[in-house]
Each structure stands twice: as structure tokens, then as C-alpha cells.
Amino acid sequence: MRIIDLLNENGIDLNGKAASKEATIKRLVDLMDESGNLTDKETYRKAVMAREEEGSTGIGEGVAIPHGKSPVVKEAGLAAMVVKEGTDFAALDDEPAYLFFLIAAPEAANNLHLEVLSRLSTILMDEEFRAKLIATTDIKTFLKLIDEKEQQKFGSETKKEIQDSGRTYQLLAVTACPTGIAHTYMAAESLENKAKEMGVTIKVETNGSGGAKNVLTAAEIKAADGIIIAADTNIEMARFNGKPVIRTKVADGIHKPKELIQEMLDGKVPIYHGTDEQSAAASSSDEQESAGRKIYKDLMNGVSHMLPFVIGGGILIALAFLFDDYSINPANFGSNTPFAAFLKQVGGTAFAFMLPVLAGYIAMSIADRPALAVGFVGGMLANTGGAGFLGALLAGFAAGYLVLGLKKVFSKLPASLEGIKPILLYPFFGILIIGALMVFAINPPVAALNAWLSMLLNNMGTSSKVILGIILGGMMAVDMGGPVNKAAYTFGLASLATGQYDIMAAVMVGGMVPPLGIALCTTIFKNRFTKKEREAGLANYVMGLSFITEGAIPFASEDPIRVIPSCIIGSALAGGLSMFFGCTLMAPHGGIFVFPLVGSPFGYVIALLAGSVASMFMLAVLKKPKTDQSEELKIA
Template identity: 55%
Template sequence: MKITELLKKDTIIIDLKSKSKPEVINELVNKLNTAGRLNDKEEYKKAILKREEQFSTGIGDGIAIPHAKTAAVKIPALAFGRSKAGIDYDSLDGNNAHIFFMIAASEGAHNDHLDTLSRLSSMLMNEEFRKKLMDAKTAEDILTLIDKEEQSYLAAQEVENEEIKEEVKEEKGLVLAVTACPTGIAHTYMAADALKNKAKEMGVGIKVETCGSTGVKNRLKDEDIAKASAIIVAADKQVEMARFEGKKVIQVPVVQGIKKSEELINRAVKGDAPVYHHSGNSDKDSTDKGGRTGFYKHLMSGVSNMLPFVVGGGILIAICFMFGIKAFDPNDPSFNPVAKLLMDIGGGNAFFLMIPVLAGFIGMSIADRPGFAPAMVGGLIAANNGAGFLGGLIAGFLGGYVVVMLKKAFDKLPQSVEGIKPVLLYPLFGILITGAIMFLLVVNPVKAINLGLQNWLSSMGTANKVLLGLVLGGMMAVDMGGPINKAAFTFGIAMISAGNYYPHAAIMAGGMVPPLGIAIATTIFRNRFTKQERESGITNYIMGASFITEGAIPFAAADPGRVIPSAIVGSAVAGALTMAFNVTLPAPHGGLFVIFITNHPWLYLLAILIGSVVTALMLGILKKPVEAEDRAKLVLETK
């Protein structure tokens, strides 16, 4: 299939009217919809925006390729847009995007459609082709240009495929690579082409395997893996890793395969990479992209999968409390059947599942799917027997490592029983051993620890409570969604499940302050921030109000020395004030939307506001005004 069978005159916009990223997405989505390519415009747009949340599809060099694969697409199609002036699209190189291809792939798209779309992504790596697209006068010129470039690309691919059949020329050694992105449409193939082109330029032999929507192509052979100097894995989804056991492997996000191809190839040629050791648990390395390993990686797997239950169930509980704190109880005078329904759904089921789900996904992170059932059963035992959140954590790690032990023990069994291991042996012995240890050794001691901690917190004097609030609030701003933040949040959830609602009030206040404080600072101290930062500041009002601390991360990354201390101080103040005001919060999530179920809503709001203002004032004092050029722009904007 040719690219021009997907891109037609009625989906081409020669001169975009858009001035911003949201506007250009809307304009291209509307173009596809008007041309009759979509079933549901809003659902398709949601899919596009969800893809952008993973990382921007503004890949640099003036190109953006927003794309989505969804049932909202009626007919697989392409939309083209061009902006001579350029649009700020959060591109990887920081430059404006001029050329836009919006890819609409249907959920059941045929392989030939997906191959065509991946071909376009590769063609856009050609600088001369991009220049011609910028110079084209009409939609007909665009289509003609794409047809010619596609013919040249296919001819070059035939030559390359013939070369691949022969032994790769190894002037400077052989490098292997695997590329993969979540949708498998654009970045997978762009990274592959960037690596191949750069390797050819450098005189380095390379073979690249792509894991795209149409499956694995150019699969690496065992003999190539054996003699490779190193393997580059540029991927944002799971790929087969066990085959790289004992080899030097460089693991990076797929975008680095596009933008840092020369650096990666140089590292591979020099052997500048850690030796990979497969854990046997999954096809992922035990080290994630951020360099975190072991305990934290497994814990975060459990926490991230638990959060939907916490958020959904917690907010339903909060809404229930709006009818009255005891309105769900049929024996209470304030009883309301709607409140009972909400509590049954949110508290009796969704919120109840959080500990088993936490444990199950910790176990799965450690031992892959066989670890899920034993760990989840262990988590259920903890939830039903008073061991609470701490018991759930122990169950998750216990279930996972019990299965790891079983895998080693059963490894000596005959090959004929390999098929029954995951469906019979692992679940049977895993659940039995995990359950027995939980009942006999874990539940009672952990239950005693929980009661002791609860009694200690209840007996705290005001000064000690304020200090605890200070620490918990500050922790929420240290790494804004990282391990310290999650440790504080996890502690708050544990206290809610134990019936102590003071700590989580401080934790939620501390988590709301960084984005709110930054938002206030960008509004009051405008000359301290760039235009883009001031626009992002508006979004932070919403993120802060929704208890999404991560809204502050871009600001912290850009200026950590000033932003992080300001956020920590403001969050610590807010946390301390909630304890001083004796605020309790029975809902684990919801931000401003659950403030009025606290015992002192106005005092709680005051604590958050004071903490946010403290952060904003510190930023105003610590941050320097933007450069003179930006100040001049600011003057023009305000006129």
C-alpha cells in the first residue's frame, strides 16, 4: 500500500492556522473528522492526547507525528499539516515543529496499513525530503513529492535487504539494536533508521530488530548476538531480553535511539555498557530506565496498580461522607441508601481490594505471572486478619520470592511437565506456602505492630503531631512522585486503613502545595518565568487542586536548586499546620474535591493556601528574572 492511499487532498492543510500544540491537534483531528475518516472525533482525540502524555511526538528537526491506534478510527488515514512560522510542540530538541503528520490507525488495522505508516516515519528522517515538504506549493505537490520519495525509499530498502542477507561489514565491530515504542507505529522505525544511518556513516556494522505493530521484524540471530560488541535496546515496552544473557546491553527510551544514535553506537563499539543478567522473571531487565532496582521497582509496580482502586474507591467514600459521616449505617439516624450504595462500592469493594492488588502486583513484578496468585492470596489474608497495609507489602514480596524459589526447585523436573508448571505447580505450592507463612508467622506480629503504631500516634501530643506533619508534608515535595513521596503516601494509606486519619491530611496537603505554589508564583512573579512556564503554571492550578504533585516536576527539573527547596518548605508548613489544626481526612485521594469531608474544611484549606503562598514567595525571592530578551517579549505581551 502506498502512503498516498492513506493521505488524500481532503486531509491536507497547507497552512495551519494553529499557534499552539492543543490547537494543532484540534485542527488536524477536525480535518480527519470532516473528511469522514473517524467514527468518534472525541474518542480519537483522547487517544492522541493519551499518547502525548507518554512523551511528546514532536521528535525534533521540525517534525511532529501525533498518532493513535483506536476503534474511533473508521478508515486508516493520514492528515498533513504545515506551519511556516512553526508551533511549540514540546519537541525533543526544544525547537518549533513545522511539519505535522497525524496518523489515524484503526484498532484492527491490517499489517499493510501499519507497514505504510512506519515507512512514512522512516522517510521523514531524510532532511532533503523535509525541506521539499516545506517548499511545496499545493496539496498536489505534497502528494507527488511523497510518491517519489516513497519509490526511492523502497528501492533503497531492497538494496539494504540484499546486504542484510550477506555478512555485515564489520569495519569497527558489530552492534545490534532492538527498537520498540508503545504503539509500534512511528518511533520504533524512526529509531531503527536513525541507528542504521548513523552506523553506516560511522563505518560500524549494525543489525536492528524492530518490534512494531506488525510484529517483530529482522529478528536478531543467535550467532549475531554471540559476536556483537554490545546490544542497544531502545524501547518503551517489553521486549525479549533473556537471549542477551551475559552480553553488554545499553537500555534507553526509544526517543534516545532517534536523538542520540551516535552516542549510543559509540558506547556500543567501546563496550561501555553493563553486562546483562536475566532474572528469569520476565522479559524486562531488573533495572528500569531510571536506574532503580529491586525493592523499589517491585514496590512501585504494586503501588501504581493499586492507585486506581485507591482513587476511585476513596473518592466514592468521600462522596458518601457528604451525606453524613454515618449515613451509610442503617442503624444511624442519618442513614441514606445512596450513601450506603457508595460505601458498599467504594469502601466495601474497591478500597478493600487495594491491599490484595498491591500484594499481587508486587509478586508479579518479582516472579512474573506465576507470582501474582500467591501474592494476591497473601494480601487478602493480610486484609482479612488485621495485618493491614504492612501485611500486604510483606505478602507481595513473600509470594513473589516463594515462586522464584519454586522455579529453581522445579527446574530439575523432566521437560515433559514444563507445561503444567504455570497452571498447576506454581499456583498450588505458591499459594499453600505463602498462605501458611502468612497465617503462622506474619499476621499476628504485624497486627500487633499496627496496633502499637496506632496507639503511639493516638497518644502523640500536639508538638509531636506537628513535627510528624512537618516531616510527612515535606517528604511529599522531595521527589514529587518518586520513592520518598510514595513512601509518605503509602504510610498515609496504611494509617487510614488502621483508622487514624491525621497523617494523610498532612500528606495530601503536602502533595498539593508544590504545583499550587508554582502556579501562584507564575501568576504573581511573572518576570521570573518564561512564557511557556507561565502557560504551564495555569495547568498546575488544576493539577495541584487534584492532588497531582507531578505537575511541579518540569519546573523542578529546569531549576532544582530553587524550586525543590521552595516546594519542600511550603509542603512542610502545610503538613505541620494540618496537624496543628487537628485536621482528619478519611479519603486517600481527591485533593480539593474531598476537602469538605474533613472535620475542619476551612482550616484545612487555610493550611494548604499558606503552604502554597510560602512556596510562591520563596520562588519569587530565589528565582532571578528571565533574560532581557524574554523580558522584552513579556512587555510586548502585556501591552
């Protein structure tokens, strides 16, 4: 449902008068009624006021979006009002509101009002756009501005609308990162913004943790001049057969959008030829990926599928210890009480999938679906055979290349046997051979290596562990979600699986510091940053506390020489202090939300604060005050 479809000229007032909050809402309800959307405006007004009692819908920046859901609403609609002199609406930033949108949704409309609210909030984040809406005196212009902005931000609503309007895109893109959280969407935003700046139309599909969004249609792919793939995991490629395709890492989508777009516009990009299977096997000539890059993508494909099992299961196991009573039976700690036993059973079941899923999806990334079962079995054998995380990694790669070899061997069979290959030949011979490899070749030496590493870590003195914490904490800030960061995090996961909980604590606190240090610096040393940077800094409080290191990337991209060293120093300090205070963490993710599960929580908070403050001060020293900010700060 598009915003422009919900607005009626009779429901828009561009010359509203300043009044109390109640009077403003009454005027908006009157406009909604004049649009013909209500059967009983008083009942609807009470629904809107009841929503306001839960919390103000004045979202700040001069905008308020009151809303109500009621049986008296005939059909979904919007009313809009501009109060040019501003009015007090108890907004979250305590500033007057100038721009009002009232949302009405029928009782049976599910979460339609939330979808409209989300869209409005998104387009109204643009300060220049808000100013244009407030300044306009013509209703048709007001509607046109909203329509253009919504089209720009969200594109056409459906495939049919695209076909009906004849709208096509010059370029298409797909972004994806291993965790599917921050890098995916930052790369999409970077490509969209740079394309707009260059006068190029682009649509970006995001393959995030919640699945693919803004999915590219067959019609769009056919009409586009080319496709940019900025991804660190494998994606569906067969749909791009016969089109010019650039394949690169997700970081390039964030840092080099102009170069990628220009390369496509210059017409120097080779045509992609291949199926998903060929793509996975790296047999198409136009990929031109290095061996290291290919290995990293295959590894990250396994890690990205593994993380939900690790995080969900790991936190449940940690909660089992939190809610258990140690005194009942120390030997059975974690399962002494029924509730704790339930948490540990469910969490342990989920956590047990970690190694098979890791190996299975590494193998699938290499040799497509026929390798999945072979990889799963290899990962399970690594789990039961003591080879652990490292063994599962080796099992995944061994299974993938084993299946590639089987494909070549069986390619000489008659075409009439093609159907039995994936259901009989590949799984039977693949599982048999990977079983022999794991039991006789991989598990024994890797299990011995794991035992030696575990003994080494257990026998480490405080000073050695502090050094390890400094190294791991610093690694978390080197590339903030990139290969070095992921290497430290996967080491933490592997240690978590073997009971080295202090390592996971150092890794997580090191990853929390970069966004928090930047956020503190933008708050306390405001004259080092532009207004836009200060606003972005506020979001870093949430990202840092949630253990999303990627929040620091926009700042690191703009000023890497100053930002990255500052973050590394703070993260290394935090990791070292976490080890020094003997902090432990049994949960593999969660940031501040899993602090109740931290061992030595007081020391952990000290480590986090010390690292964040150190990053803040170092960044403040390295960054010079912006000479043109004084007047802006007075206004702010």
C-alpha cells in the same frame, strides 16, 4: 487517519481575507464543498455554527479549529485557510486568529473529528511551526510542512505504512512509572526532544495508566540499534532478546536523556538475553541492578496495580459518609440511607482488594505469573489477620521469593512434568507455605506492631501531629513522585486503611503545593521565568489542584537548588497546618475534586494557600530576575 490524507489542494486558501466569524466559517465551508466532501453545504454550515454556539473553537495562539459532524458529509475531510492580517474569531485568549482548519466528519464516523482535532491541536502547539504555515504562499509547501510535522510528532500510522516506507528508528525506548500518569510521559517527551536535538530517530512506547501506547513492533525492534528502558515497573522484556538494552529508572529518562542516548550510540551497551521470567527473577547478567533498586521496582509494581482499587473504592466510601445522615444511627454511619449503603458496599468491595492486589503484583514482579496467586493469598491473609499494609508488603516479597525457590526445587523434575508446574505444583505448595508463614510467622508480630502504631497515633498531641504533618508534607516535595514522595503517600494509604484520616489529608495537601507554588510564581513574578516556563506554569494550576505533584518536575530539573527547597518549605508548612487545623480526608486521591469530603475544609484551604504562597515567595526570592526578559514581557 493522517491529517495530510484529509487535506485537498482545492480546500486550501492561503490568502484569506479578514471578516466576521460567520463570514470566515462560510468561506471555510465553501472550501470544504470545493473539495467534494459535502452534499449540502448549507446544512453543514448550520452544523458548524451550532457547534460554535456551544463554545468558541478559537483555541488561542492565533489558531481556530471549527468542526461539524453531519449526514451531509460524504467523507471525512479538512479545509484550511490563512488570514495573514488576522481576524476576530472570539478566541479563548481574545487574540485574532490567523490559521484556520475546518474539520468535517460523517455522522457515522464515531469520534473521528475528535481524533483529528487532537492531532491538529498537538502539532499546532509549536510556535515556530505555526509561523511557517502562516508565512507560506505555496499550497504544496503548506502541505509538506504539515506532513513533516505530523510524521515527526506521531510517526507512521500503522505497521504496514512503516514497512512500505522502509522507515526504521535508530533507537527505541519504553517509559513507565508506578502511577502511569506524569513521569511516564515526561520521560518519553524528554527522550524524544533530546534525540531530535542530537539528530537521532527514536520511537518511545509509553506504559501509562491507560495501557501501552505507541507500542513497539517486532519489525521496529529488529531494525533498531538498541532499546532504552526507563521504567520503575516491570515491563515485557522477552521481545528485546538479543538486542542492546539499557535499563534504568524513569527519572533518568527525564533528567539524563542525552547520557542514555549517547551511551547507546557509543556501542557500549550489553546485549540482553533472557525471558520475562528470567528478567523478573533478575537473573540476566546485563541488568546490573542494585538490591535496593530491585526491591523498589517490585514494590512499585504492586503499588501501581493497587492504586485504581484504592482510589476508586476510597472515594466511594468517602462519598457514602458525605451523603449519609449521621443522626439516624451514629453506630451505622455510612450505611444509614440506601444510597449511602450502596456506595459503601461497592467502595468497600473495591477497597478490600487493596492488600491482595499489592502483595500479588509484588510477587509477580519477582517471580512472574506463578507467584500471582500465592501473593494474592498472602495479601488476603494479611488483611484478615490484622497485619494490614505492612503485612501485605511482606507477604508479596515472601511469596515472590518463595516461588523462586520452588522453581529451583522443581527444576530437577523430568521435562514431562513441565506442564503441571504452573497449574498444580507452584500454586499448591506456594499457597500452603505462604499460608503457614502468614498465620504463624508474619501476622502476629506485624499485627501487634500495627496496634502499637495506631495507639501511638491516636494518643499524639496536637504538637506531635503537627510535626508529623510537617515531615510528611515535606517528603511529598522532595522528589515529586519519586521514592521519598511514594513513601509518604503509601504511609498515608496505610493510615487511611486504619482510620487515620488526618494523615492522608496532610499528605495530599503537601503534594498539591509544589505545582501550585510554581504556577503562582510564574504568574506573579513573571520576570523570573522565560516565556516557555510561564506557559508551562499555567498547566501547573491544573496539575496542582488535581494532586499531580509531578507537574513541578520540569522546573525542579532545570533549577533544583532553588525550586526543590522552595517546594519542600511550602509543602511542609501546608502539611503542618493541615494537622494543626485537624483536617481529615477519607479519599486517597482527587485533589480539589474531593474537597467536599475534607473535614475542617476552611482550615484545609488555608493550609493549601499558605503553603503555595510560601513556596511562591521563597522561589521568587531565590530566583533572580532574567535581565533579557524585559522586552519579551512588554510584547507579552
